[in-house]
Amino acid sequence: MPMQPWFPDAKLGIFVHYGIYAVDGVPESWAFYLGQTTREQYMKQLGGFTASAYDPAAWARLFARAGARYAVLTARHHDGVALWDTAAPQGLSVARDTPAGRDLVAGYADALRAEGLKVGLYYSHSDWSHPDYPSVRHPAPDPAQAAVNDSRLSSAAPGAEDPAAWRRYLAYRDAQVRELTTRYRPDLLWFDGEWERSEEQWGIGGLADQILAVTPEAVLNARMLSRGDYATPEQGVPMEPPAGPWELCLTVNDSWGYQAHDDRHKSVGQLVRYFTETIGAGGNLLLDVGPREDGTITEAQTGRLEGLGAWIARHADAVYGTVAGLPAGHHYGPSTLSADRRTLYLTCFDAPRETVSVRGLRTPVRRVTVLGTGAELGHQVTGGLHEVPGVLWIDAPAAADVDAHATVLAVELDGELDLYRGAGRV
Numbered sequence: 001m002p003m004q005p006w007f008p009d010a011k012l013g014i015f016v017h018y019g020i021y022a023v024d025g026v027p028e029s030w031a032f033y034l035g036q037t038t039r040e041q042y043m044k045q046l047g048g049f050t051a052s053a054y055d056p057a058a059w060a061r062l063f064a065r066a067g068a069r070y071a072v073l074t075a076r077h078h079d080g081v082a083l084w085d086t087a088a089p090q091g092l093s094v095a096r097d098t099p100a101g102r103d104l105v106a107g108y109a110d111a112l113r114a115e116g117l118k119v120g121l122y123y124s125h126s127d128w129s130h131p132d133y134p135s136v137r138h139p140a141p142d143p144a145q146a147a148v149n150d151s152r153l154s155s156a157a158p159g160a161e162d163p164a165a166w167r168r169y170l171a172y173r174d175a176q177v178r179e180l181t182t183r184y185r186p187d188l189l190w191f192d193g194e195w196e197r198s199e200e201q202w203g204i205g206g207l208a209d210q211i212l213a214v215t216p217e218a219v220l221n222a223r224m225l226s227r228g229d230y231a232t233p234e235q236g237v238p239m240e241p242p243a244g245p246w247e248l249c250l251t252v253n254d255s256w257g258y259q260a261h262d263d264r265h266k267s268v269g270q271l272v273r274y275f276t277e278t279i280g281a282g283g284n285l286l287l288d289v290g291p292r293e294d295g296t297i298t299e300a301q302t303g304r305l306e307g308l309g310a311w312i313a314r315h316a317d318a319v320y321g322t323v324a325g326l327p328a329g330h331h332y333g334p335s336t337l338s339a340d341r342r343t344l345y346l347t348c349f350d351a352p353r354e355t356v357s358v359r360g361l362r363t364p365v366r367r368v369t370v371l372g373t374g375a376e377l378g379h380q381v382t383g384g385l386h387e388v389p390g391v392l393w394i395d396a397p398a399a400a401d402v403d404a405h406a407t408v409l410a411v412e413l414d415g416e417l418d419l420y421r422g423a424g425r426v
Contacts, residue, residue: 003229006118007188007219008245010069011279011319012312013120014305015249015256015288016059017074020081020098022258022293023048029078033128033153042079043129045293046092051100054295056111062297064115066305067312067319072120072190072286073108075180080129086179088172092129109184118187121180125202125223126193128153130172135165139198148196155196170203174210181214190232191223199225221247232286237274241281241324248278251288252301258290265300268307272405275308276347280334282324311405314372318345318408330360330419341416345371346409352396356409362389362418370401371408388425 021028023045024037032042063071076082084105085095094100109119127133137155138145149155156162180186189211194202208227211218222228231242234249252271255262266274271287278285287308289301312319318336325335325344336345348356368377377395384390394409401407 003245004187004217004219006069007230007284008282008323009320010118011284012066012068012275012308013247013284013286014063014066014068014071015122015286016071016291017077017257017288018104018291018295019074019077019079019083019257020045020049020094020293021077021079022291025257025259025261027255027259028074028257029124029128033078033151039129039153046081046098049094049098049100049293051094051098051102051104052294054100054104054107056104056107057114059108059291059297060111060115060117062302062305063112063117066287066309067316068117068287068309070118070120070188071108071112072122072188073105074122075105076123076127076176078124078126078128078193080127082176084179084183086176088176090130090132090172091127091176105180105184109186119184120188120190121184121186122190122192123177123180124193125173125191126154126196127169127173130169132162132165132169132172135162135169136197136201137161138196139201145195166201174203174207177207177211178214181211181218185215186218187215188219188221189224190221191228194223194225237277238281241283245284246282247284247286248274249286249288250274251290252304255290256288258292258298263300265304268304268311269405271304271308272311273349275312276334276406279319279322280325280336280347311403314403315345315406315408317343317410318347318371326358326419327421331356331358337417342413344411344413344417346394346411348407348409349405351399351402352407354396356394356396358392358394358411360389360420361392362420363416364414365392365411366414367412368394369410369412370397371410372403373397373401375401377409385425387420388422389420 031037032039081092083094084103086093095103112119135156137149204225204227219229222231230245232247253262253265275285289297291297321339322336325337331346333347368379379394381390381392
């Protein structure tokens with residue numbers, strides 16, 4: 001299925017890790033898997049999860065102010081606790097098992113659509129709480145799978161495999177995914193946990209067919225393995241962009257879910273850098289926040305989203321309706337290109353001194369302006385010989401036209417972008 005055009009043009013999505021792990025402020029699911037706490041202590045958080053101030057309309061308005069075009073909510077993480085009133089008899093649910101006592105996904109989906117945002121739902125293939133889950137072992141000899149096969153939360157002990165139990169687990173998973181697709185009609189499904197089994201064990205082909213039969217235009221992430229539509233690097237910025245559509249998953253601080261002690265928040269300026277470098281390389285940024293157990297998002301995270309959104313609003317022409325910009329070496333900073341390939345948007349993180357240069361640009365330049373202020377800048381080309389173009393020099397903008405986080409110069413071309421990529425005339 002071809003990629004839905006809304007996804008590569010969305011540029012920014014908001015990832016929301018919300019669940020019972022916010023009660024004690026511990027790592028989502030991993031806290032008991034890695035032995036940081038016992039599973040019993042972790043599950044005691046069910047009794048403290050109230051969602052008492054949960055206001056998905058406020059979330060959606062915040063995400064829209066941030067400049068996002070979609071969001072992804074953790075409908076069920078590896079701990080097995082669903083945020084909707086699942087009918088699966090052996091599945092945990094905040095509607096059935098916590099004081100919240102209601103479906104939290106429906107309001108989220110409705111609120112996003114009211115703001116014109118696409119609806120994404122996260123769902124983990126794995127469930128470390130389901131009795132039938134640790135019933136088979138990963139078949140690959142890859143040493144990286146040793147820890148998976150050694151964990152009794154993930155895998156059966158050697159010789160204790162139970163194929164019938166695994167079939168029951170897959171029926172449970174398929175039923176939950178069917179609930180998500182039929183009830184909420186998500187535009188995007190963000191899967192996780194795929195490393196614990198092989199594609200054949202997961203039955204990826206049948207699951208994808210089931211999803212697309214109900215929501216034929218749904219976008220699937222790469223953790224649907226061969227049926228995924230786009231790559232999902234996490235936290236680390238790829239030095240070489242993945243082939244095809246992709247999305248960088250990034251936390252505002254160091255944690256996915258709410259952890260009260262984590263005050264290592266990235267600054268608005270740093271988020272602008274992450275964002276512009278990501279879209280300049282052709283990707284989306286999926287920026288993660290972790291609401292408190294009551295459903296409120298902290299002031300620190302709200303402020304960062306609003307700060308990023310204010311920058312995007314001032315520079316929207318360089319964001320939406322653009323594609324990846326210049327390859328490395330042509331400009332000292334990221335860039336984007338308008339869809340008609342006639343306007344180049346250059347991002348300058350530091351206040352430019354004297355001039356900004358662009359190398360290898362064959363297309364003549366009609367005009368250069370500062371995006372957001374409209375100030376026109378002088379420009380000239382020096383050098384060049386035969387097929388090798390000279391260097392474009394753009395006058396530095398006045399101090400009043402320099403953005404506090406990143407200044408963007410709009411270079412209007414006299415024709416479509418044509419770059420020289422050779423080694424120079426010898």
